[in-house]
Amino acid sequence: MQMSDTRQIAAQPKDVYAALLNPDVLKACVPGATEVTGNASDGFEASVTQKVGPVKATFKGQVTLSDLIENESLTITGEGKGGAAGFAKGGAEVRMRAKDGGTELSYDVEAKVGGKLAQLGSRIIDGFAKKMADKFFSNLQETLEGPAEQGDDGGDTETKKGWLGRLTGKE
Template identity: 70%
Template structure:
């Protein structure tokens, strides 16, 4: 599976870059993350529980960061195993560029799944991956700028309708 997209984040590139290297921020932003530990230098270990179609599993895996260019770019490679559900592995190149409203974050993902997950079909997997990415960036935006409602941007207002799940994911508990 390959996926590319761009997201506008209402924070400067240095803030976004630092957030992407912080285990506590990653745990708060990755949907289903139970635990994220480690450092950018040594890599991260994560435990994430997700349901993809009829398959629900807890994936445990490692994430390695490389090609780090401070406040501009990083490469993420990772692999997670979910027991009988299968595995997921892949990587992403993330670039950050200053924009009028903060940072334009671009990413290119290349991932593979195996086991029961692979049997679900590419349409389900691709849709799930897009949903996970959208949730991650919505969570990141909320973490970095908790009250973006004053932007007055029509596009941001339109996205508000998609955030019914948002209060459940980011509850202050």
């Protein structure tokens, strides 16, 4: 299963890049993540619990970052085993560029599953993989920008505080 998308994030490319290297941000962004430890150079250990159709499993695995070009691009690759449910593996090529005072983030995702999960059929798996990727990048956007206020047109930065602001105490 492959998919691509682009989204505009109200943060500078250097902040988006730094967020993708931070295990706390990854834990907040990966749907169902219960633990993410490690670092960008050695890789991350992750534990993720998800329900795909009738199959619920906790996947334990590794996430590695490669092809790192600071503030421009990186590749995220992950593989996890979910016991009797099977395995899941995939990756995303992520590109960032400054645009309209923020960052245009584009990504290409590829995902594969095996075991019981593969028996669910490609429509269920493809839909789930797309939902997971969309949720990850939506969570990343919200983490960087702060939660959107009702009626917010995206321009009121005083009411938002992203992850960098929360860490430094600045808005």
